[in-house]
Amino acid sequence: MHTPTLIAVDRPQPAAIRAELLRGLRALPAVVSPKYLYDSLGSRLFAAITELPEYYPTRTExxxxxxxxxxxAAELPADLTLVDLGAGNCEKAARLLLPLRVRTYVAVDISLDFLQEGLERLQQRHPAVDMLGVGTDFSTRLLLPDAVGEGPRLLFYPGSSIGNFTPPDALEFLRQLHLAAQGGGLLVGVDLLKPIEVLEAAYDDQLGVTAAFNRNLLRHINHLVGSDFALADWQHRAFFDSAQRRIEMHLQALHGVAVRWPGGGRVFAAGERIHTENSYKWRADDFSALLVAAGFSAIRSWTDERGWFAVFLAQA
Structure with a gap:
């Protein structure tokens, strides 16, 4: 049986991470990149979110x-290298390895520790598949190590994570994917516009798992910058902005809060928010046009019966 190989690529330095976070915390309004939601605990909480009845994207996809x-599968060559972007626990890709005749599986995620657990489980189920874990922040720049190899590549970006990017940033990111695919293809999940009540429930579940996921960000920030956020001072807020066609997630101060970190701090007024995530929702035709603008061709798509979600396959 093969053993998964783990490689850290372009790992950000602690000083750079701290500087980025503090810039966002000092901004008006305050903002933190959603990539910081996914420490080891955050990744586990998100895995739990995908099992909630309100969270339709995972089961619909x-x-x-x-x-x-x-x-x-009929559109793809055999002996693929499947590059799974934001692999998490690797469960989404697990269903594709045999049907797509994958020779090499490359799991890419910002949390290398969480990735290792999923890869080791998956390797036991698929002992003949070469597996590589790449720890990197691909949201800013996608760097794949030479160990990925030169065979036909299919980049896999499921779960509507493309919605975290503004439309201009999504275009730039897709251009990077087009380059990284090396003449192969892209398989991407896209969340489509639907009734507001369905969207908002998916990001504010009754059990409060999404709230815990969002508030865990403060615990992660404390670890990274030495701040003293108290989770009990903040509540989760999620709502759909119809003009922007996006779900917004925020953390809102329940009362006036003074937060300190080494060398500084900030006072947040009651009701003041930290913007933690956007999730843009697309029309299928608009996303096809975005893929074309990024350089992709031969675009095909499949959707569910309600038209809530779409999977796109495009040639690089």
């Missing part, structure tokens, strides 16, 4: 693959 995977 899975249903699309269950129904249309033979058609998707």
């Amino acid at each position: 899975a249903a699309i693959f269950a129904r249309h995977l033979p058609a998707i």
